[in-house]
Amino acid sequence: MSDTPQRLLPDLSPEAAALLDGMLKRFKAVVPLKGKHLAELPRNLASLSEALTSERSRLPRDYMGAPATLNAYLQYFLPWSVYRLGRLLPALDLGLADNARILDLGAGPLALAQALWIARPELRSADLHWLCRDKALKAMRLGRDLLERMTPKDSPWSVRVEHGSFGAEPRGQADLVAAVNLLNELFLASKAPEADTAARVAEHLAILPNESGRLLLVEPGTRTAARQLVLTRSELIENGFRPLAPCPHDGPCPMPGRRNTPWCHFVMHTRGAPRWLTDLSARAGLAKQTASLSFLLMARDDHPRPDMVRVISESFDLPDARSGQYGCSGRGLVLLARPKGSPMRRPGDAVPATWPEQETRDQKSGALVLED
Secondary structure, three states, X not given: XXXXXXXXXXXXXXXXXXXXXXXXXXXHHHOOOOHHHHHHHHHHHHHHHHXXXXXXXXXXXXXXXXXXXXXXXXXXXXXXXXXHHHHHHHHOXXXXXXOEEEEEEOOOOOHHHHHHHHHOHHHOOOOEEEEEEEOOHHHHHHHHHHHHOOOOOOOOOEEEEXXXXXXXXXXXXXXXXXXXXXXXXXXXXXXXXXXXXHHHXXXXXXXXXXXXXXXEEEEEOOHHHHHHHHXXXXXXXXXXXXXXXXXXXXXXXXXXXXXXXXXXXXXXEOOOOOHHHHHHHHHOOOOOOEEEEEEEEEEOOOOOOOOEEEEOOOOEEEOOOEEEEEEEEOOEEEEEEEEOOOOOOOOOOEEEOOOOOOOOEOOOOOOEEEEO
16 A cells, blocks of 8 residues: 555644634624523533434424524534534535635535635635525524624625525536535435435436536434435436545445445544533533544546545454554455554545455455555
8 A cells, every 4th residue: 555645634724723713702792692591501402412313303393493402503513513524625626716606505504614714715715606505594694694703804705595495406507516414304304215315316416516516415424324425426426426535436335334334434533623612512411532424525527536445444453463444445345454553544544555466355344455
């Protein structure tokens, strides 16, 4: 294996970390909480977290419109979403330039726009035209207020928020179509089998970008969300798209998240997250040392790509004083093996593959073994 990785999920830059830390001040200006509401915030966070994860059936359909849950979402889930996106976006080629049009589906409180401003300083001077659509108009307006308190008055970005549901967007105009934490909600709301839902969602997503436009789908790093993303990926490929990241190939996903199979997700440490956010998380009983996500960046792209392995997992022990990490490749699941104590790859690294003349398979996982 080569020692030169292409890296996803870099650490936040000092400037990005400072801008993220400033979200607390912006919250206090846009959605000030006092007295009883401030005291109830940790409890509301814990309740909303449980509803969003293990108890989705209890989640009110208008949770982004109810004051208590909206405030909880803004104070906790929004900054964590901006943090995860802030780690993801710097390494992605989004194809954005002057006069680019961005369609943000299920935009909520504009986590994507805030994260892009924080994490991609070279795009702050570009004329970016945002159309943000969601059923929760109040959440979008608050998110726009938060964004405007971070950006200068002469910012060339134009941000329009529009009430609307998935399925009624302008077609064939956007240079980038993004959906953050939307796909799992579309699957949850559907009464059809997952495969049918994926086909319907992908067919609609495929007509939204312009001919050279890209699709960015970001979901929680759960098995269910990753499985739904993989199903949608397969359908998008059928509709003429190819994955640009994280997949190093456009073949079947070797980590589909079905039953007991592994699922494609990336875990990152939370170093660089604001102290006020980690303290709030701890008070709500939601302290986290790591954060995770699953994602896809896709385009109608027919350029050849190098033969790479994308590292997916953290390091784990193997027999014979070795350690390993799972990765994804055009040849399927890969087990990168190395002597214990050797520097590990970071989840998200993509490294050029040198395939052995004779294949060796891991007995437990069936993965192709590569000595790293």
